[in-house]
Amino acid sequence: MGAPILVDNADLAVKTLGVCRIDSPLLPLLGERPTTQHYIDESDKVLYDDTALMISSRGVALDDLPGFEPAGPRRKIYFDPSKTRVGIVTCGGLCPGLNNVIRGLVLELTSHYRVRRIFGFRNGYQGFIARYGHDVVDLTPESVANIDEDGGTILGSSRGQQDPAEIVDCLSRMNINILFVIGGDGTLRGAGQIAREAETRGEKIAVVGIPKTIDNDIPYIDQSFGFQTAFGKAAESIRVAHAEATSAPGGLGVVRLMGRHSGFIACYATLAKSNADVVLIPELPFKLEGDGGLLNYVRRRVAERGHAVVVVAEGAGQELVVGQPESTDASGNRKLHDIGPELSRRIKEYFDAEGIELNLKYIDPSYVIRSVPANPYDSVYTIRLAHAAVHAAMSGRTEMVVGRWRRRFIHIPIPLAISQRNQVDPAGDLWMSVLEATGQPPRFE
Numbered sequence: 001m002g003a004p005i006l007v008d009n010a011d012l013a014v015k016t017l018g019v020c021r022i023d024s025p026l027l028p029l030l031g032e033r034p035t036t037q038h039y040i041d042e043s044d045k046v047l048y049d050d051t052a053l054m055i056s057s058r059g060v061a062l063d064d065l066p067g068f069e070p071a072g073p074r075r076k077i078y079f080d081p082s083k084t085r086v087g088i089v090t091c092g093g094l095c096p097g098l099n100n101v102i103r104g105l106v107l108e109l110t111s112h113y114r115v116r117r118i119f120g121f122r123n124g125y126q127g128f129i130a131r132y133g134h135d136v137v138d139l140t141p142e143s144v145a146n147i148d149e150d151g152g153t154i155l156g157s158s159r160g161q162q163d164p165a166e167i168v169d170c171l172s173r174m175n176i177n178i179l180f181v182i183g184g185d186g187t188l189r190g191a192g193q194i195a196r197e198a199e200t201r202g203e204k205i206a207v208v209g210i211p212k213t214i215d216n217d218i219p220y221i222d223q224s225f226g227f228q229t230a231f232g233k234a235a236e237s238i239r240v241a242h243a244e245a246t247s248a249p250g251g252l253g254v255v256r257l258m259g260r261h262s263g264f265i266a267c268y269a270t271l272a273k274s275n276a277d278v279v280l281i282p283e284l285p286f287k288l289e290g291d292g293g294l295l296n297y298v299r300r301r302v303a304e305r306g307h308a309v310v311v312v313a314e315g316a317g318q319e320l321v322v323g324q325p326e327s328t329d330a331s332g333n334r335k336l337h338d339i340g341p342e343l344s345r346r347i348k349e350y351f352d353a354e355g356i357e358l359n360l361k362y363i364d365p366s367y368v369i370r371s372v373p374a375n376p377y378d379s380v381y382t383i384r385l386a387h388a389a390v391h392a393a394m395s396g397r398t399e400m401v402v403g404r405w406r407r408r409f410i411h412i413p414i415p416l417a418i419s420q421r422n423q424v425d426p427a428g429d430l431w432m433s434v435l436e437a438t439g440q441p442p443r444f445e
């Protein structure tokens with residue numbers, strides 16, 4: 001049986017604004033380097049398939065094998081640096097490393113390419129829209145020098161739909177040639193619209209994204225920046241919950257972590273601090289009642305060990321919260337019901353009804369995990385993504401994001417990056433590791 005063919009070369013082709021005629025200022029650094037494990041030449045590609053079955057199922061010649069365009073500096077670039085004007089914007093929820101990306105972009109643009117004008121647009125896509133009255137910020141090596149020491153984003157962020165035509169009007173008025181967009185799936189949808197609006201008008205504006213998501217829900221990326229910092233911080237809450245639970249009779253810690261549609265934070269935080277007994281993720285519905293239900297399992301676990309810790313991702317068990325109104329945020333994302341308190345209430349009720357002592361401590365680190373500065377791993381990762389984004393934009397790539405696929409830095413067309421959501425695969429080895437670490441059954445049903 002052949003493996004399914006997921007994408008082909010047409011899906012992976014990145015748009016360019018035109019022929020590159022200008023020698024890159026980085027040329028002296030580039031030399032003649034062959035592709036190795038540590039470097040990939042611009043003429044090469046990073047293969048999409050990496051198993052023999054996937055490759056053989058295509059029945060194609062090597063040239064036709066789908067491969068991502070590698071990131072990195074090009075020998076020829078599209079934009080003349082001395083005349084290039086750049087914009088940077090951050091949108092959506094916070095993520096560790098946003099300031100690192102801004103800093104990395106500014107330093108690479110100025111130090112190597114000698115770009116002179118870089119504008120920071122304030123408060124997400126609102127920053128382009130005149131009626132909001134947000135000033136633009138001049139970004140210089142001096143103004144970004146130490147911003148990586150702080151969480152958040154010096155530019156501010158926002159949610160809420162803005163008109164791509166108005167955004168392109170603004171970019172044209174300001175003669176901006178390159179726009180760097182740092183944001184999640186919604187932001188990248190917006191970035192795609194901006195790139196296409198510019199294209200329709202015949203404007204040569206490169207729109208390059210740096211995908212941001214603590215939920216790690218953007219596909220075709222090994223892991224998103226800030227994710228490691230976020231789950232590391234989340235793991236501290238699991239440790240706290242465990243300490244509380246083990247220090248009281250009938251101790252139970254319930255930890256609610258972010259993750260709307262993807263349970264990666266819950267899984268990784270649990271594996272990082274493997275003393276949770278149960279992990280609940282949005283990808284796997286669960287039943288509370290009955291022999292195979294969660295309540296019975298938690299009761300048994302507390303009886304056997306004297307304590308237990310339950311980790312629940314915010315998008316898990318939404319169907320269990322009834323009678324609350326449905327709503328959306330400014331960007332149209334569904335606002336989730338708060339599963340943490342509801343789950344705690346149901347567990348308490350159950351233990352009360354069974355007449356079993358319970359000392360439940362509820363912990364929700366909430367925004368703490370995403371507003372902290374990037375850890376050293378994410379600091380390295382963000383600066384490398386920023387470098388890759390600058391090289392891509394200067395060479396005229398557009399409607400694309402930078403990413404890392406199997407440890408290689410690559411270019412991903414925006415339509416592909418927003419084509420689906422990255423989720424924990426209940427049949428995959430990550431979830432298997434979670435089951436191994438917690439000892440919980442594969443399903444509560």
Ligand SMILES: Nc1ncnc2c1ncn2[C@@H]1O[C@H](COP(=O)(O)OP(=O)(O)OP(=O)(O)O)[C@@H](O)[C@H]1O
Pocket residue numbers: 091092093094124125158159160161162183184185186187188189190191193212213214331333
């Ligand atoms: N479907 C869409 N089409 C065009 N633009 C969008 C769309 N969804 C969101 N946007 C734009 O992207 C911005 C950010 O979107 P959103 O609030 O969904 O955050 P996000 O980028 O997905 O990040 P997060 O991971 O925090 O949700 C919004 O200000 C909005 O203008």
Ligand SMILES: O=P(O)(O)OC[C@H]1O[C@](O)(CO)[C@@H](O)[C@@H]1O
Pocket residue numbers: 092093094184213214215258259260314329370
């Ligand atoms: O409260 P806010 O800022 O709208 O964002 C909350 C959401 O943003 C995220 O952190 C993603 O950016 C989700 O995990 C969370 O549900």
Ligand SMILES: [Mg+2]
Pocket residue numbers: 092184185186333
């Ligand atoms: Mg989103």
